[in-house]
Amino acid sequence: MMMMLRSLSRPLERCLGVRAGGVALMWHADLKPHASGDFSIAVVQANNCLEDQSQVFTSPFATCVGVYDGHGGPEASRFVNKHLFPFLHKFATEQGGLSADVIKKAFNATEEEFLRLVKRSLSVRPQIASVGSCCLVGAISIDVLYVANLGDSRAVLGRKASGDKENTVVAERLSTDHNVGVEEVRKEVEELHPDDSHIVVYTRGVWRIKGIIQVSRSIGDVYLKKPEFYRDPIFQQFGNPVPLKRPVITAEPSILIRKLKPQDQFLIFASDGLWEQLSDEAAVNIVFKNPRAGIARRLVRAALQEVAKKREMRYSDIKKIKKGIRRHFHDDITVIVI
Secondary structure, three states, rough: OOOEEEEOHHHHHHHHOOOOOHHEEEEEEEEEEEOOOEEEEEOOOOOOOOEEEEEEEEEEOEEEEEEEEEOOOOHHHHHHHHHHHHHHHHHHHHHHOOHHHHHHHHHHHHHHHHHHHHHHOOOOOOOOHHOEEEEEEEEEEEEEEEEEEOOEEEEEEEEOOHHHHHHOOOEEEEEOOOOOOHHHHHHHHHHHHHOOOOOOOEEEEEEOOOOOOOOOOOOOHHHOOOOHHOOOHHHHHHHHOOOOOOOEEEEOEEEEEEOOOOEEEEEEEEEEHHHHOOOOOHHHHHHHOOOOOOOHHHHHHHHHHHHHHHHOOHHHHHHOOOOOHHHHHOOEEEEEEE
């Protein structure tokens, strides 16, 4: 049985790569079908080059959603967008279905394949050693939901409240934020490196590992994982040497498995550009109270309205800001509602 892949990278490149500003920085599909129902997607670009990638994928085993939030450049997120789901399909086929083990193998294979790319490319593109991507995947297999993530993109479930509050919705976070801005994550990193008093540093208003990166798990960022890269003279000409005793970030995904229930209404998958502006509860309430068609676009608009409010600007003025400059106001934002 042939699998069907809906990869949204090419439409995004067509719609975002040609025109430079204003409404050209928004792309959306208001309602599209998938094997388990419908989905809505919206993306807004802030960086000079869009670093977010996303896709919806249907195979004999599951309907899958992917949101990949790159950093340092688009190479890692584009790589994940191209390779992760084929690996997922391969291992699910070999093992006769989806499982936590299949998902871990797919993440690991993607990381190893990206590492090979870095080794091949280092002499001509040394900066590729410092490129990485958060990685959020959701998979629905019959009535079972799998959520796996690296980094701080987030999956949130909206479910109807029980009892006297049937007309309200409850937000249930399904993913783990691997960001050292979260105290528990910061402590976890510090406990793994008891001999390094500077493993997590507060700099430029946020907590960062080695003063460099906020996320503790990712695909890529190999110069923070492999000594042969951060010690390589080629890379050191490009970046500052980072003396490491051991890898300071990992590619080990957090995985949640949950049986879907009748009161479960919808799922929101989004890069941290959305969650920097909207709480889980606010996002879930917007989806619950509005029609499904165009709902991802509505969430992006709500996030941008929050940006405008914080800056004491009009929403219409935010939309006019060109890419690159806009990154000073907000991050790239990708939202998929399923």
